[in-house]
Amino acid sequence: EAGVAQSPRYKIIEKRQSVAFWCNPISGHATLYWYQQILGQGPKLLIQFQNNGVVDDSQLPKDRFSAERLKGVDSTLKIQPAKLEDSAVYLCASSPNLSGRGYGYTFGSGTRLTVV
Amino acid sequence: GESVGLHLPTLSVQEGDNSIINCAYSNSASDYFIWYKQESGKGPQFIIDIRSNMDKRQGQRVTVLLNKTVKHLSLQIAATQPGDSAVYFCAERNNDYKLSFGAGTTVTVRA
Numbered sequence: 001e002a003g004v005a006q007s008p009r010y011k012i013i014e015k016r017q018s019v020a021f022w023c024n025p026i027s028g029h030a031t032l033y034w035y036q037q038i039l040g041q042g043p044k045l046l047i048q049f050q051n052n053g054v055v056d057d058s059q060l061p062k063d064r065f066s067a068e069r070l071k072g073v074d075s076t077l078k079i080q081p082a083k084l085e086d087s088a089v090y091l092c093a094s095s096p097n098l099s100g101r102g103y104g105y106t107f108g109s110g111t112r113l114t115v116v
Numbered sequence: 117g118e119s120v121g122l123h124l125p126t127l128s129v130q131e132g133d134n135s136i137i138n139c140a141y142s143n144s145a146s147d148y149f150i151w152y153k154q155e156s157g158k159g160p161q162f163i164i165d166i167r168s169n170m171d172k173r174q175g176q177r178v179t180v181l182l183n184k185t186v187k188h189l190s191l192q193i194a195a196t197q198p199g200d201s202a203v204y205f206c207a208e209r210n211n212d213y214k215l216s217f218g219a220g221t222t223v224t225v226r227a
Binding site (some may be wrong): 010033041043044045048055091093106107108109110 | 152157159160214
């Protein structure tokens with residue numbers, strides 16, 4: 001089966017600009033996650049969707065970050081305006097359901113964002 | 117803050133030797149644990165998982181041990197190969213289905 005697709009792979013923007021990332025999960029996976037991974041750290045959950053509804057966005061900086069999964073398939077994550085500390089790899093993951101057991105959590109390769 | 121952490125940030129191992137990577141977790145309510153391998157420029161890749169009602173699980177060249185008494189998780193890699201060089205993360209799933217990661221251990225395999 002195809003994996004989790006993310007684009008773009010790399011993005012460099014100036015601070016205060018906006019940026020958007022796209023994720024296409026594994027076909028049929030109901031649950032989708034966005035993680036932020038700062039260099040040298042483990043991934044940190046930003047938001048979790050179940051189909052097109054938000055399950056958890058408690059760690060999402062909502063003053064500048066937004067995410068949507070309108071049709072319960074693809075998802076976009078947006079940052080507006082970007083800050084220097086947003087420089088990180090943004091990972092998308094999906095799982096068949098909330099429990100995610102076994103091979104359920106599958107990650108994409110991520111988008112590396114550099115804010116200058 | 118993060119509830120899962122690793123004891124050592126780096127581990128250097130001779131090719132052919134066994135590797136042991138440790139992880140401490142703090143949330144006693146976590147019921148499921150996963151070890152991931154992350155190579156440069158790639159997303160985390162599933163290695164092996166274990167449920168909280170188990171204390172050991174084996175895969176191909178890998179073994180995960182869970183000690184709930186001291187909230188400790190370890191990953192053992194047998195006959196470490198150059199391709200095993202990567203960053204290894206343990207992750208725990210809380211009872212609200214959120215997966216939390218530690219900071220990771222960078223494993224370097226010496227030829």
